[in-house]
Amino acid sequence: MSTPAPRRRPAAHRTGAVLAAVVTLALAATACGGTTKDSAKDDDSARTSGAKADPGAKTKKGLTVAFLPKQVNNPYFTVADKGGEKALDELGSTYKETGPNSATDTSGQVSYVNTLTQQQVDAMAVSAQDPGALCTALKQAMKNGVKVVTYDSDTKPACRHVFVSQSGAEALGRTQVQLLGEQLDYKGEIAILSAAQTATNQNTWIGFMKDELKKPKYKNMKLVETAYGNDDAQQSFQQTQGLLQEHPKLAGIISPTTVGIKAAAQYLSGSKYKGKVRLTGLGTPNDMRKYVKNGTVEGFELWDPAKLGALAAHTAVALSSGQITGRKGETFSAGDLGRFTIGDDGVVDLGAPTVFDKANIDKYRF
The missing domain is CATH 3.40.50.2300 (Response regulator)
Structure with a gap:
């Protein structure tokens, strides 16, 4: 080739x-x-x-x-x-x-x-x-x-x-769970919307997310699925829709990818889940500004x-x-x-x- x-x-x-x-x-x-x-x-x-x-x-x-x-x-x-x-x-x-x-x-x-x-x-x-x-x-x-x-x-x-x-990988993984935990009052089913299954950084963060969830204060939070949108906007949008259909009691989503969190926010903002299902993860301010201001997203994080x-x-x-x-x-x-x-x-x-x-x-x- x-x-x-x-x-x-x-x-x-x-x-x-x-x-x-x-x-x-x-x-x-x-x-x-x-x-x-x-x-x-x-x-x-x-x-x-x-x-x-x-x-x-x-x-x-x-x-x-x-x-x-x-x-x-x-x-x-x-x-x-x-x-x-x-x-x-x-x-x-x-x-x-x-x-x-x-x-x-x-x-x-x-x-x-x-x-x-x-x-x-x-x-x-x-x-x-x-x-x-x-x-x-x-x-x-x-x-x-x-x-x-x-x-x-x-x-x-x-x-x-x-x-x-x-x-630090550990800080990034744990802080995303901590953000969502605060938003959910540490209760409810949650899911992760990642990029590719082979993405090194994503998998490392997810490992620390799972470890963070083992702490006693998260005893009433349950990770029910990890989905993959392959850092593609359409696939991530569809995966968000699928998560909500598959898990009707879903309370929150963590998306540790800038493409994924934007696509998830886009879906939530136009659905009945807006303001009900919490979304956090890693995103850019320009991508996420309107979703923060319209109440779809309470808070998210990122580096420069x-x-x-x-x-x-x-x-x-x-x-x-x-x-x-x-x-x-x-x-x-x-x-x-x-x-x-x-x-x-x-x-x-x-x-x-x-x-x-x-x-x-x-x-x-x-």
């Missing part, structure tokens, strides 16, 4: 994108559990290849950094990647974006990784659709000298140098996707400049975002999510 060449945005477009990318907040996390101490050491060795970091190394210019989101026409990734584009412009390096049009095209994403490796880009920032499917291709990229950063959704730790996480993309870009440049290798404890500067420290399994956290409701949603425009 031939793979389309990555599209390079012209300078004039990049300038417009920079202005358009003054955005803030969304939400995601890592899926790097399940390793033993020995395997973690192996992963660390695979990522760093014995290299030593030089924090004082000069930041390289003229690098080529490619962004490979799960889906190029997804509004969330458009914002995130524009944040990366802006950061690379400021760092004096070149931005590319490429990727599939479908959030479930795993084989297509592998093809794009292979193409970028053949093109000898200096670094790539990848939002992994499947934690295992990309590993072989990403390892080959690293063997060829490409610095690999994952952002938003991780692969296996041995298959990249650093994962840039929106926030533009800042996530910018941090991914800074991380890629720091790796390419030799300032970091991906080992725990290494630190690097990310411009106006501040200074960051690499944690366990080569993970860097952007920060805590923000909760949006009627009181503050008009303060945010993204």
Whole structure:
């Protein structure tokens, strides 16, 4: 299968994108559990290849950094990647974006990784659709000298140098349950409307959601189903309808995906369930503003996707400049975002999510 060449945005477009990318907040996390101490050491060795970091190394210019989101026409990734584009412009390096049009095209994403490796880009920032499917291709990229950063959704730790996480996975999973619990007074049947079944970040959050629900204060809340809308608006809309038909006593829905929560809100707002079935999860203020104001949604949360993309870009440049290798404890500067420290399994956290409701949603425009 031939793979389309990555599209390079012209300078004039990049300038417009920079202005358009003054955005803030969304939400995601890592899926790097399940390793033993020995395997973690192996992963660390695979990522760093014995290299030593030089924090004082000069930041390289003229690098080529490619962004490979799960889906190029997804509004969330458009914002995130524009944040990366802006950061690379400021760092004096070149931005590319490429990727599939479908959030479930795993084989297509592998093809794009292979193409970028053949093109000898200096670094790539990848939002992994499947934690295992990309590993072989990403390892080959690293063997060829490409610095690999994952952002938003991780692969296996041995298959990249650093994962840039929106926030700690545990915090993201638990806070969504906490929000819905407060809205429901901790009573009733609930469901989860996720993206793809293989989405690393979604599955990690859902794992922490289920663990949170085991706490005594949730004894009267019951998770009855997890549905998948594949980050497609129509499928997510239909899945919401199906959940409500299948579970007539459903009291609340958590959708940890910006596409899913918007589609669910659209369905609820035009149905008899508006104001009766609570909805929360991860969304953008611009998508959710009208649903908060018309009473469909009480509150939801997110991090800043533009800042996530910018941090991914800074991380890629720091790796390419030799300032970091991906080992725990290494630190690097990310411009106006501040200074960051690499944690366990080569993970860097952007920060805590923000909760949006009627009181503050008009303060945010993204």
